[in-house]
Amino acid sequence: MLRGLQQKIGLEVKENVSLKNLTTMRLGGNTRYLVVVHDVHELLATAEAVIELKVKFFILGGGSNIIVSDSGFDGVTIKNEAGEVSIEGNEAVIDSGIKLPVLIRKLAELDFGGLEFLSGIPGTLGGAVINNAGAFGDNISNHLKSVTILDREGEVRIVLKDDLSFKYRSSLFKKISKPEKRGVILRVRLILRKGAREEIARKISNYLRLREKNQPKGLSCGSFFKNPKVDLMEKDWEELAKEGRIPAGYLLEQIGVKGRVEGGIFVSAKHANWIMNKGKGKAEEVRILAESLKAEVDRRFGIQLEEEVEYIGFNGKAT
Ligand SMILES: Cc1cc2nc3c(=O)[nH]c(=O)nc-3n(C[C@H](O)[C@H](O)[C@H](O)COP(=O)(O)OP(=O)(O)OC[C@H]3O[C@@H](n4cnc5c(N)ncnc54)[C@H](O)[C@@H]3O)c2cc1C
Known part of the structure; x- marks a missing residue:
């Protein structure tokens, strides 16, 4: 082979x-x-x-x-690590392996903005499309026109945004659980906004400052669970809810999981939806901790949390 x-x-x-x-x-x-x-x-x-x-x-x-x-x-x-950017009018065709911070900086140098809300997210553009990455009330699919993919039959195709079933932290790709069955995102076509370089730079530093203030520091995947959709809102949840979703971090905080430890893995004391690695943690410990958090939220609120992160190379559930 x-x-x-x-x-x-x-x-x-x-x-x-x-x-x-x-x-x-x-x-x-x-x-x-x-x-x-x-x-x-x-x-x-x-x-x-x-x-x-x-x-x-x-x-x-x-x-x-x-x-x-x-x-x-x-x-x-x-x-x-494919990372070429080419501009066509107010659109850009970008290789999927570019890191988001590099992309945002490159676009700013060309006086294009629109993606500043993604500042500080350490992923690539391809990963962001798979996850429909977002922050501060915006997400990547709002800025996307189409993607060029290699599909699982081995055909190169352009797929328009409307055919990619984007939802909160989800896309058509992410719904297919086996990565090799999903196809590969080669390039991404984004619609950009022309802007003043100083204004774009100001937005970037504002978002970075907010992250610096609110985000735990250390080894993590960012938010671990998606914010769940809730049909029956409790009275004090209404203020917190956005588009019918309640922050997973709030639910987890209510059951007192901040600081909980499983071997070398722990829940951040700053943010209950951040599962972190002390340094020598094991993936199995992440699974065990995640399963216990899901079970407790289910018992207390009758709500099923779902991972935003993806597991690679696992068979079956945590033991
Ligand atoms: C500190 C921190 C903060 C974060 N903040 C946010 C946030 O505010 N909002 C948010 O949405 N996310 C956030 N995240 C999560 C994560 O950074 C994003 O989801 C990011 O977009 C994932 O991109 P990646 O390149 O790292 O994907 P990876 O983790 O490398 O991959 C994720 C999945 O995408 C697939 N994939 C990646 N590229 C391709 C491709 N070209 N073609 C096909 N499949 C592909 C992989 O196979 C895998 O299944 C944060 C993470 C951290 C560590």
Whole structure:
């Protein structure tokens, strides 16, 4: 397999590489194979090759929304570092591996804004589209026109935003649980807003300041659970609710989980929806803690929390 893949793509295929340092949670085991792609042609060629070879694979962006199992991933990890940006009028066509902070800065240098609300999110553009990343009342799909994908049949297609079923922290891609069945986002077409460079810079620093103030510091994936939709609002929830969703952090705080520890993993004392790694934590401990938090919220409120993060390389539930 190794030689076959290497020959097809002409890129180095590393074996048994730790994914720990490629994720913001800094835990998990090795990937069987790792290919780092630096442009969209390498991304396409590698994804086409693994589809043809019928090998299990996943695309790794910033690794800021995944928990990799302690036993690792028994397939090919394609680390996406494709990051070209080209402007067409008030639209931009951007490779999916660009890091969001780099993209926002590049656009600001060209006097384009609109994505400042994503400042401080450590993921790539591709990962942001999968998760419909958002903050401060806005999300990426509001700025998206279309994506170019390699679909699971191996066809390159342009898919318009309306066909991608974007919802809160969800997209058509994310609903397909096996990453290799989802297809690969190659490029993203965004609609931009022309703006004054100083005004864009001011917005960026305001958002970064808010994050600095409210966000826990340390190893995490950001918010762990999605804010659940609630049909029957309790009276004191109404003020907190946005579009029928109540903050998961609020529910978790009510059951007193801040600071709870499971081995090397803990719930932030600052924000009850942030599960963090002290440094030597295990993915299994994340699963155990997450399952117990879900069970407690269910018992107390009858609400089922759902992970915003994705588990990679796991089989079955936490024991
Ligand atoms: C400190 C911190 C703060 C955060 N704040 C926010 C926030 O405010 N709002 C928010 O929404 N999120 C937030 N996040 C979560 C996360 O950063 C975002 O969801 C981000 O967009 C994920 O991108 P990524 O590149 O890291 O994805 P990864 O974690 O690398 O991957 C996530 C999933 O997307 C898939 N994927 C990635 N790229 C592609 C591609 N090109 N094609 C197909 N599949 C792909 C992966 O296979 C995986 O299934 C935060 C995380 C941290 C650590």
